[in-house]
Amino acid sequence: MKTSDSRHKGIHKTSDIGILGGTFDPIHLGHLNPAKALLNWLGLDQLVLMPAAIPPHKAGTSASAQQRVQMVKLACEQEKVFHCDERELKRQTTSYTLDTLLEIKKEHPHQRIFFVIGMDSLFSFTKWHKWQQILTLCHLVVNSRPGYELADMPTETQQLLAGHQVSDVSELKKSLAGNIILAPESRWDISSSQIRQQLQSNQDCQHLLPSPVLAYIRQHNLYR
Template identity: 80%
Template structure:
């Protein structure tokens, strides 16, 4: 199945009930093994057949990106070409205005009203989730799956995040599939603790990043002289 500007082809058929939709959004500046390997682990854990990678255009909580939107999407598509379980959705890159998660989920839910959406975020995003634009409405459209990693301990959670989990957390994947939306689950901790910020710094310093990036992405970065 080829990558497309939106969701995978088999989820686009009107009225078709297919598998649940998993979405991993991010700036992907650049996309790296710290995104890819935990995503594949989550696919198996959630029982999903595929995952949508959604490059963000102008994230409200970030000042900007180093690579352009087109370059970041190109790098994601290179990964999708290697890993057939991934598909690229570019809808957020086509928005002229600030990109809000709620707007994206409303679009997807309108297109696929009968499919369950698993929206994957990092633990850092969970810590700030109650400051997201209309976060309560987000939870009416999807389940949140939280990618846990070292450095973000539950003991350090803000009080409002603790209250959020008290109301919405489940501990079993099966419980997610009993309803269409509204739950939060913490995924098993990933051993892939890699950051795009760290990779950009290493690339700028001329360090070897072959163990952190897929080969086609590293080649693309070199060809376009990114992160120098």
């Protein structure tokens, strides 16, 4: 029988924690390879992959929540530096990032949390639920995304960066929370929607997906 702590199994008790959330519909190498590069750059030895409940601003997913979780777990079995955390999908109420971070901070009060977001999320961060409190719990690590140029940044985001941005990882680690850093640009420009389209039209995606994830997709006839 699984204990109530099974969802947190694998999170180390002594090292800093990196968290990457996403709908992961499906999870692919455009998530995983940049994540491994981030681990090295931040000096972390683990990254928590957190399948998200569907945000209000997004349409529904193609795969079910359980299927998305299973694909993340299969990817984690391939790469031991990744761990799957299902807590956001287990909530019966609206799942806010703040609630997730409060839970993790309570479980790991002395560890830094590096919360990884995309540039698109940074542009809207000042509209997030209680965003000021989020910054008291973690550092934000921002992945660049095509189509989001710093020159187009909203005024509120410019002001946010003026107060919180640091330029190198050593500066980031001088405090437990409150900083924002822009990660080096990834060469992996792949989206889940692109992969879903290719799968739907029977194009070869084995170079874009971990092999167990592709096998699972085929077994369950997803994205057809």
